[in-house]
Amino acid sequence: MTDPATSAALAADTGAALELLSSGALTVHGRVTEASNAVLYCTVELAGLAAPCVYKPVAGERPLWDFPDGTLAGREVAAHRLAAATGWELIPPTVLREGPHGPGMVQLWIEPDPDAPELLALQDPAGPEPGWLPIVRAEVGEGRTALLVHRDDERLRRLAVLDAVLNNADRKGGHWLPAADGRIYGIDHGVTFAVPGKLRTLLWGWAEQPLTAEAHEVLDRLAAELDGPLARELGPHLTSAELTATRERVAALRRGGRHPLPSPDWPSIPWPPV
Template sequence: MPAPERLPAPGVTDTGEIEELLAKGELTVVGRIREASNAVLLCTVTHEGASADCVYKPVKGERPLWDFPDGSLAQREVAAYLVSEATGWGLVPTTVLRDGPYGEGMVQRWVESAEPEGDTGGLLALVDGEEAGEGWKPVALAEVGEGRTALLVHADDPRLRRLSVLDAVINNGDRKGGHLLPAPDGRLYGIDHGVTFHAEDKLRTLLWGWAGEPLTDEAREVLTGLAAELAEGAPLATRLAELITSVELAAVRARVAHLLRTGTHPQPSGQWPSIPWPPV
């Protein structure tokens, strides 16, 4: 299929309006992202004179994973968006669960990256030696061929730090470099949150640079508010209960409580590879 035309979203100015557009608008498939492991369709959505580009991931197009075998990746993407919104950080593009041309699936607002495809805008790098350098945080040594290694680093960027806290809460098992989208307005978004919310520790990420360091005052305040919103009967908890299991919801509460109790960024558990593969 030809590449989709990027359409503006006239009249769509806030999250509520974008959610309504995505949830109620007419979806038209205009392309497919073939590099994705699951079916990812590029669409336009139109409703009452407004239009926008979006991504549609039908449940029918999901490939079962050994640890996520139940065709629930779309629901987990929506759950990740809801938790992101509850933090107030807005790190995940607006995402809804709805019926579409190929059945129920996740529909997410398209975010045009400010960088060329595959470029994370100076957020990740490989450097020689064993020192990250000023403004960078070390992650791990990586083999770069011919017996050489380089240090994988990420920027000491408050946007990334917030994202690392969100990932710890939702137990993101797949935070790759390609899932970071620097937007033209300076905001940073994370995408592809299907492998999240497992009850067991599955955190795999390229954002380990703050591991073991104290959480920021901002993060502790956000987590305190999130704990209240996850309480039994709270609106966020009620919505999450429709998307993930009761055991998984209890695990979210436990992770938030653990972060508040320790006051530090989590460290790799050692039970699973700490970095996703491929990392980009």
């Protein structure tokens, strides 16, 4: 096991992390069994520097009815590149490369901070408590209900904006990781960038609230970059229709100025939620 501090330092130095992930020697140590697709825990080493990482070979992707086969790894890389363009550094460094089981996505492993405050909770249905935002009422057994809530945290709010741009169809509670460096990292972005609206998330606490001034600045920058260098970076991983839809989502957010509402045409909560 490598030192988690190494991953934290690399996460803050994207250039060094991308070089290590792209060119380092991959050693597979085991499989993350909870995942629906093949997710392999590895270390990557280059010139004496080693770090833990996740390797998701394309060959281990299960076919989906609503996404083209063999595209999930590329979507994860595209999600990282778009997230990097926001300046928020919400997705760990991610590359597409050859590995022991063929081409796949390789992403820096982020170890969750066990001492970080909880970001998701069940509270009294009369809530939410101060500092929390409601998601949905949930049945908890024996005819009882509780209110599922997430923290009113600016880091999660940035992630909610990013997900609206990515059209993320699977933002479960286990798909955000509070790290020891104080950041929250989003993971598992294989089902993103679809053309039809598929936003499915637990981060509904800000629905229809005005976007922050910071979010407006980020969206303005994305709009410009999606007509230039960012589009060229995303092009190998997405179709032209998916790129156009991404531009349209950014334009709609800038025009409306608010966090989106759940769609009546698509399940708004991922299952299982955590």
